[in-house]
Amino acid sequence: MLDKLKKLLENIRQTQFVRSIFRMGGGFPRDVRQRMFVMLNNFFMHLHPVRIPKHAIKIKYTWCMGGLSFFIFLVLAVTGMLLMFYYRPTVEFAYGDVMDMNEQVPLGIMREIHRWGAHLMIITVWLHMFRVFMTGSYKPPREFNWVIGVILLLLTMLLSFTGYLLPWDQLAIWGISVGSNMAAASPFAGTEGPGASLLKIGSINFVHKGADARFVLIAGRFIGEAALVRFYVLHCVVLPFTIMIFMAVHFWRVRKDGGISKPL
Amino acid sequence: MEAIKNFINACAVPSRMFPVIVLLFFFVFPVNSFFEKYNKLFFLDRLWTKKGGIFLFSTLTMFLSIGMLDENFRHTVSKPDNLPIVGLIYASLFFLWVALSQARENDLRLEKNEKPKEWHDSQEKILVWPDLVSIELIAMLFALGFLFTWGILVDAPLEEPANLATSPNPAKAPWYFLALQEMLVYFDPALAGVIFPTLIVVGLMAIPYIDNNHKATGYYTFKERKLAITIFLFGWIILWLFMMVIGTILRGPNWNFYGPFEYWDPHKVEALTNINLSEYLYVIGLNMGLPGNIFIREAPGIFLISLYFIGGGFLLTKTVFKNLFKSLGPLRYSFFLVLLLFATSLPIKMTLRWLFNLKYIVSIPEFFFNI
Numbered sequence: 001m002l003d004k005l006k007k008l009l010e011n012i013r014q015t016q017f018v019r020s021i022f023r024m025g026g027g028f029p030r031d032v033r034q035r036m037f038v039m040l041n042n043f044f045m046h047l048h049p050v051r052i053p054k055h056a057i058k059i060k061y062t063w064c065m066g067g068l069s070f071f072i073f074l075v076l077a078v079t080g081m082l083l084m085f086y087y088r089p090t091v092e093f094a095y096g097d098v099m100d101m102n103e104q105v106p107l108g109i110m111r112e113i114h115r116w117g118a119h120l121m122i123i124t125v126w127l128h129m130f131r132v133f134m135t136g137s138y139k140p141p142r143e144f145n146w147v148i149g150v151i152l153l154l155l156t157m158l159l160s161f162t163g164y165l166l167p168w169d170q171l172a173i174w175g176i177s178v179g180s181n182m183a184a185a186s187p188f189a190g191t192e193g194p195g196a197s198l199l200k201i202g203s204i205n206f207v208h209k210g211a212d213a214r215f216v217l218i219a220g221r222f223i224g225e226a227a228l229v230r231f232y233v234l235h236c237v238v239l240p241f242t243i244m245i246f247m248a249v250h251f252w253r254v255r256k257d258g259g260i261s262k263p264l
Numbered sequence: 265m266e267a268i269k270n271f272i273n274a275c276a277v278p279s280r281m282f283p284v285i286v287l288l289f290f291f292v293f294p295v296n297s298f299f300e301k302y303n304k305l306f307f308l309d310r311l312w313t314k315k316g317g318i319f320l321f322s323t324l325t326m327f328l329s330i331g332m333l334d335e336n337f338r339h340t341v342s343k344p345d346n347l348p349i350v351g352l353i354y355a356s357l358f359f360l361w362v363a364l365s366q367a368r369e370n371d372l373r374l375e376k377n378e379k380p381k382e383w384h385d386s387q388e389k390i391l392v393w394p395d396l397v398s399i400e401l402i403a404m405l406f407a408l409g410f411l412f413t414w415g416i417l418v419d420a421p422l423e424e425p426a427n428l429a430t431s432p433n434p435a436k437a438p439w440y441f442l443a444l445q446e447m448l449v450y451f452d453p454a455l456a457g458v459i460f461p462t463l464i465v466v467g468l469m470a471i472p473y474i475d476n477n478h479k480a481t482g483y484y485t486f487k488e489r490k491l492a493i494t495i496f497l498f499g500w501i502i503l504w505l506f507m508m509v510i511g512t513i514l515r516g517p518n519w520n521f522y523g524p525f526e527y528w529d530p531h532k533v534e535a536l537t538n539i540n541l542s543e544y545l546y547v548i549g550l551n552m553g554l555p556g557n558i559f560i561r562e563a564p565g566i567f568l569i570s571l572y573f574i575g576g577g578f579l580l581t582k583t584v585f586k587n588l589f590k591s592l593g594p595l596r597y598s599f600f601l602v603l604l605l606f607a608t609s610l611p612i613k614m615t616l617r618w619l620f621n622l623k624y625i626v627s628i629p630e631f632f633f634n635i
Contacts, residue, residue: 035393048392055385055482057395060366063359064403071404075411095425102422112415119348120411122440126352127359133471133496134363136481136489143472150468157440164438171345173426174435178445182457185632193454194633222428261482262386263379 047251049259056260061135065128069156070247072121077240079114087166089232091225094168118160125156137261145253148246155243162235165228173223176231180223184214269334273523278510279618286611289502293486295494312364320357334525340513344421349439349512356505360497366484380483433517433530442511443504449519450613452624452634460606467603471496474600476592491588495604503610538623541565558628565626569635572609577601 012018013027023041024034039050055061087097101111129149132138138146165176184190188199189212196207209221219226254260275281292308294300303309310316328350331337341350370380390396437445447456480488514521516528539548542561546554555561580601581589589597616622626635 029393032391035391038393045393045397048396050392051389052392052396053386054388054390055382057390057399058385059399060362061382061385063362064399067400068403068407071407072411075408091426098422102419109412109415112418112420113411115420116348116414116418117411119439120407123348123352123355127355129468130356130359130500131363134367134484134493136483136485138472139475139478139481140472146472147469150465153468154465160440161438167422168426169421170423170426170430170432171421173428174432175437178435178437179441182444182453185453186458187454190454190458192632193458194628194631197631223426263383263482264479 049255052259053262055262062260063127063131065124065131069121069124069128070251072117072124073243073247076114076117076121079110079117080236080240082110083114084236089166089228091168091228094166094228098167098169114163118163122156122160125153129153135261139261142253142257142261145250145257148250148253152243152246152250155239155246159235159239159243162231162239165223165231166235168228176218176223176227180214180218180227183217184212186213189213269523269525273526276514276523277521278514278614282506282611282614285506286502289498290494293494293497295490309368312361312368314365317361317365320361324354324357331524336527337524340524340528344418345439346512347418349509352505353509356501360501363484364486367486370483370485371487374485374487380485382483386482434515434519436511436515439508439512443507446507446511446515447610450610450617452632454632455635460610463603463606467607470599470603474592474596474603476596499607503607537621538617539621540624540627541568541622542627544620544622558630562626562628565624565635568625572612573602573605576605 024037027034029035029038036050039045039048083101086101088094098111101108132146132149161176161179165172184192186193188195189207190196191207191209191212191214193213196212197205199206209215215221217230219230290299291302291306292311294303311320328341332341340346366381370382373380436442444456444461447460450456451460475489475492477489477492486493510521514524516522516526517530517532518534520532520534522528522532541564542554545564546552546561559566581597585597585601588600592600613625616625624634626633628634
C-alpha cells in the first residue's frame, strides 16, 4: 500500500506539470546535491546561502531576532491587508469599523495579532540591533548595512506610529497629538520652533500654523479627516513600500558583505 | 507591607533612583581598572554566570509578582498597551545576560590566548537545508503561536471615540516614544522632540565609522571593546529603556511622578519652582530686574554652554580620552566627542534640575529657543 502510494507520488512528480512548477522537480531533497540545489533553484529559498558556518545556526549567537523581525513583518502585512477589507479611513466610519471587528466577528483576533505584532516587531528589531552591536557585526565590511538597519528601525517605528491613529479612539488621537506637536517645535520649520519667527519679510511670516512641519504631518491645523487619510496612506502604502525596498537591500547586503559575521 | 511600599515609592523618585542606577551601571560594566577592582570585589562579574542569571530573574519576577498584589501597581502594569514594556524589561534583561555571559566566557578564553568559542564553530560549514531552514520554521511557528496566544488572551485596546474636546490626563505617546516624552520634562520640545531624536539616529548610524577597533568581530566579548560597549549600553539601558519605563509606568496625571505603588491622584500638587539661570543670577543674585537686552540677559547661560562644549571637550581630550584621540584621529574623534557631549548633557541637565530647580540654562522664549 505504502509502496503504491510512494510510486504514485513519484509518478505525479515526474509529470510535465509538476516539473514545470518546481525547477527541481519537487520532492524532498535527500542527498547533498539536492540539498544544495533546493537553495539555488527555489525563489523563496534563494535568499539563503547554500552553506553557512556552524555558529550561524546557534540561537545563542543570532537570537533569531533579524529573521523573526522579517517574519513578523510578513504576518503584519497579511493581517493588515485583511483589516483593510473592513476598515474605511474616514472620521465617520473608522471607529465603528474597528468596533465591529471587536464586537461582530466571532473569534476575530486579526486586529489583536496586528497590534501585538506591531509591538513585538519593535522589540525584535531593537533586540536584533542589540545583538548586532554586541557581536561587533557592524564593523567593516558591514558598516553600511548597519546604516540601512538604522533606517529600517526608524521606518518600523514610523509604521507603528502611523498605525496608532487609525482606530480613531481617544488613545489614538491623543497619542498622535503628543507626537505631532513635537513637529511644531522643529527648528525653523515649526511655528513653535527656534528661529521660525525670524523667517519673515516685514509682517509676513513664512512659517505659521497653516504652513509648518506639523501641518505637513497631519495635513491641517488639528488632527481630523485629512490627518486620518494621510496616516492611512502612509501606513498602508508609502511606508510598507519604502521598508520593503530597504529590507531587500539589507538582506542582499548581508549576503554580499560575506554572510553572517564570524570571528576572523 | 505598607511601610515597604512607601519606602519603594520614595526610592523610585527619579532624583534618587537615577543617580543610584547610573553609579551601579559603571560598577556592573567596568570601563577601566578602577571600576574593575570594585566589580570583582562586590562579585558583580558573577551576575553573568548561571547563578547570577537565576538571581537576576528571580529578583525581577519576585518584585513583579509580589507587586501585582498591589492594586495601583496592577492597574498601571497590566494596561494592555503597557504589556510590551513588561515583556521588553524581561527580554532585554534576558538577552543582556545571554550576551554578557558569552562575553565573559570568551574573555576568559582570550585571557588564556585561546580562540573565542564562536571561532571553533565557524570552522565547520553546514548546509542551510535542512539545518537552518528547520530552525527558521520552528522559530516562525513559535512566533505565530506566541502572537495567537497573546491575541486570544488580551484584547487590543479601544477607548472612547476620538474627541479633541476632552483630553485624557495624562496624554501619552505610544510606549516606544516615551523616552522622548520623558525628556520633555528636562528639555525644551525643540531639543527633546526634534534635535535629540535626530542626533540619536545620526549617532547610531555613525557607530561603525567612529569605532575603528576592527578586531572583535563575530563573537561576544567585553574586554576587547570596553568603551564601545559601555557607551552603547549606557544609551540603551539608561537613556532609552530606563527613561521609557519611567515615562510609561511611573508618570501619571499632569505628568507628575507616581511611585509604583502610589494611587494616580489627579489632584496631587507639585510646586512649580523651576527658574531660569538668568533669573537666578539677576533677580536672586544681584537683586535687580532682568536686563532688557536678550544677549546681556542670556550671556551667562551662553557662556556656560560654550564652556561645556569647548572647555569640557578640551578637558576630556587632555585627560581621559588622550589615547582615544590618538587612535581615532581628529575627524572621527570630534564627531565622537560632540555626540558624546550631547548624550551626557541629558543626565547633567537632569541633575541640575534636581539640585537647583534649574529650568533652562539659556532661555530665549522670544524665539522659542531654550536649552
